[in-house]
Amino acid sequence: xxxxVLITTLCLSVLTACGGSDxxxxxxxxxxxxxxxxxxxxxxxxxAKLDRSDSILGTDQxxxxxxxxxxxxxxxxxxxxxxxxxxxxxxxxxDSLTVDLEDGIKLQDTGNEYMRSVSCIHxxxxxxxxxxxxxxxxxxxxxxxxxxxxxxAYISFSDVVDGYVFKxxxxxYCNV
Amino acid sequence: xxxxxxxxxxSVGILFSSQAAQSSITIDNNVCVKSDIVLAHFNGVNTxxxxxxxxxxxxxxxxxxxxxxxxxxxxxxxxxxxxxxxxWRDFIEVFEQRAKEQGLMGRYEYMISSYTxxxxxxxxxxxxLDTDIISLFGKPFIEQISKGLFDNxxxxxxRKLSDYKAHQASIDKWVLExxxxxxxxxSQGNLFANNAYDYTVAKxxxxxxxxxxxAPASAKVxxxxxxxxxxxxxxxxxxxxxxxxxxxxxxxxANTASSLVSDITGHGLFEVYLExxxxxxxxxxxxxxxxxxxxxKPKVNEYKSEEGLFNITLNWDGLGDVDLHIIEPTGNRIYFxxxxxxxxxxxxxNTYGFGPEHYYASCDANKxxxxxxxxxIANFRGAEGRTATVQVASMKDGVIGTSPPxxxxxxxxxxxxxxxxxxxxxxxxxxxxxxxEVEFKxxxx
Numbered sequence: 038x039x040x041x042v043l044i045t046t047l048c049l050s051v052l053t054a055c056g057g058s059d060x061x062x063x064x065x066x067x068x069x070x071x072x073x074x075x076x077x078x079x080x081x082x083x084x085a086k087l088d089r090s091d092s093i094l095g096t097d098q099x100x101x102x103x104x105x106x107x108x109x110x111x112x113x114x115x116x117x118x119x120x121x122x123x124x125x126x127x128x129x130x131x132d133s134l135t136v137d138l139e140d141g142i143k144l145q146d147t148g149n150e151y152m153r154s155v156s157c158i159h160x161x162x163x164x165x166x167x168x169x170x171x172x173x174x175x176x177x178x179x180x181x182x183x184x185x186x187x188x189x190a191y192i193s194f195s196d197v198v199d200g201y202v203f204k205x206x207x208x209x210y211c212n213v
Numbered sequence: 214x215x216x217x218x219x220x221x222x223x224s225v226g227i228l229f230s231s232q233a234a235q236s237s238i239t240i241d242n243n244v245c246v247k248s249d250i251v252l253a254h255f256n257g258v259n260t261x262x263x264x265x266x267x268x269x270x271x272x273x274x275x276x277x278x279x280x281x282x283x284x285x286x287x288x289x290x291x292x293x294x295x296x297x298x299x300x301w302r303d304f305i306e307v308f309e310q311r312a313k314e315q316g317l318m319g320r321y322e323y324m325i326s327s328y329t330x331x332x333x334x335x336x337x338x339x340x341x342l343d344t345d346i347i348s349l350f351g352k353p354f355i356e357q358i359s360k361g362l363f364d365n366x367x368x369x370x371x372r373k374l375s376d377y378k379a380h381q382a383s384i385d386k387w388v389l390e391x392x393x394x395x396x397x398x399x400s401q402g403n404l405f406a407n408n409a410y411d412y413t414v415a416k417x418x419x420x421x422x423x424x425x426x427x428a429p430a431s432a433k434v435x436x437x438x439x440x441x442x443x444x445x446x447x448x449x450x451x452x453x454x455x456x457x458x459x460x461x462x463x464x465x466x467a468n469t470a471s472s473l474v475s476d477i478t479g480h481g482l483f484e485v486y487l488e489x490x491x492x493x494x495x496x497x498x499x500x501x502x503x504x505x506x507x508x509x510k511p512k513v514n515e516y517k518s519e520e521g522l523f524n525i526t527l528n529w530d531g532l533g534d535v536d537l538h539i540i541e542p543t544g545n546r547i548y549f550x551x552x553x554x555x556x557x558x559x560x561x562x563n564t565y566g567f568g569p570e571h572y573y574a575s576c577d578a579n580k581x582x583x584x585x586x587x588x589x590i591a592n593f594r595g596a597e598g599r600t601a602t603v604q605v606a607s608m609k610d611g612v613i614g615t616s617p618p619x620x621x622x623x624x625x626x627x628x629x630x631x632x633x634x635x636x637x638x639x640x641x642x643x644x645x646x647x648x649x650e651v652e653f654k655x656x657x658x
């Protein structure tokens with residue numbers, strides 16, 4: 038009981054102090070810009086803080102073919118079983134940014150890997166949407182293409198497979 | 214004349230061997246799961262490869278790998294990019310202008326987020342901040358999509374199926390193998406589907422081919438079409454050019470849960486036309502299933518080939534006689550003059566023009582030969598200067614490679630020393646489960 042009274046008193050004191058401070062400053066609180074709001078969310082860990090370095094591949098310290106910031110997001114967001122499928126997708130997306138655009142066999146293979154990884158995502162997530170209502174493919178694609186250089190590399194791959202044919206696989210599409 | 218006689222012998226021999234091969238395959242030895250129907254998806258305007266791939270996977274999950282009649286369906290994406298003046302690079306410029314105004318400079322993750330139809334965490338957070346996403350990105354994109362589609366439809370005459378060699382080779386293969394074909398097209402994909410349909414019905418009875426036109430960007434239709442009154446891109450913008458069919462479904466998409474770009478355009482494939490809240494979705498499904506059940510498989514004498522562990526298809530762009538030559542791992546050369554082995558056979562030899570020629574690799578586990586297969590072609594006669602295409606497709610992965618256009622040199626008859634090697638493939642047996650993998654092996658490896 039004594040503890041509750043103390044806490045209530047303390048809270049009231051704080052509120053009074055705060056109120057006093059507010060009343061001495063008549064200017065309204067500054068409205069944060071959209072950019073500042075986003076930075077706040079990133080600082081609080083509520084929005085992924087992405088690598089915006091100049092290189093297409095960014096930092097990949099563990100050499101698993103996935104940028105470290107995306108790696109961290111996947112580990113934080115998904116169960117181990119789900120993460121296997123998301124890693125498969127993240128890796129092929131990353132690969133597609135640096136694929137040789139004149140190597141038709143490699144382009145075909147990369148597109149076929151797209152098909153396999155997306156099929157795996159749809160096996161692990163109903164309609165490809167995770168528990169947070171996020172489309173897994175669009176989320177990882179957005180993260181992977183988060184700079185102009187990366188986005189342009191993705192569009193270049195997308196353009197160069199104009200006229201290709203890709204089959205939706207029937208089985209064996211999850212790598213692990 | 215000599216070659217013609219040989220071709221007849223090959224055809225007769227193959228017919229016999231094909232039936233013999235079929236009857237000799239026991240279920241234990243058969244490593245192939247052959248399809249009866251191919252659903253070919255022709256994607257719409259401004260769909261990048263990942264979105265087109267995902268839509269194809271969604272179509273497979275929606276309509277299933279097996280029909281009510283227990284026939285197997287394979288799903289393929291026949292991809293086309295957005296071309297013309299208003300390609301994706303113009304969208305990036307629009308995005309950059311908007312991002313600069315809104316203080317989102319350099320955050321390109323919002324580009325894909327704003328354009329793709331499904332939610333990303335980035336857009337979820339913006340919504341939580343009470344940000345008007347549509348005013349941020351939506352309306353400028355509608356203008357860009359509409360302009361892009363208009364531009365593409367106007368310039369489409371410059372984009373023929375014959376320029377899409379991989380599409381053409383796949384259609385040749387499916388026709389030769391007697392597949393029932395369903396072409397499902399969205400938006401500008403309808404222009405491609407119409408060309409593909411014309412090409413197909415020139416080679417096979419039209420009773421085996423059906424087209425579903427969704428949000429058609431063309432007045433010409435070869436099957437049932439579906440156009441929603443809410444489709445701003447087609448019904449409000451492209452209609453100004455007077456080239457689209459009438460609206461089939463009147464409904465509203467106000468108050469949708471995710472007011473993203475594809476929704477506000479009323480044009481998205483899965484966001485609008487295949488969204489289960491709208492009646493148009495049900496009617497499209499009815500049409501897909503009707504085609505699955507009513508299309509007729511060509512009669513045995515109207516198709517020539519079999520789907521194998523892998524197949525090789527050759528075609529070319531005019532008259533003349535071009536030959537496919539396969540050197541199997543045993544060193545045995547399969548060509549018109551030696552069309553059969555245990556491992557496979559040349560089951561269609563074309564001697565007059567355009568192709569196709571078609572090689573079948575056995576589905577019998579006891580006959581499959583592991584190792585390297587060398588694939589070559591030669592101008593037997595009359596095809597100098599023609600352009601040829603070779604495509605390899607495996608049972609498991611579909612197309613694994615299509616050659617770049619190959620310009621044929623002078624006729625060399627059956628002189629085996631003048632064959633042009635196109636590429637090699639390798640067949641491997643996985644000891645863990647006994648399945649076979651077919652993959653490319655680069656020349657010289």
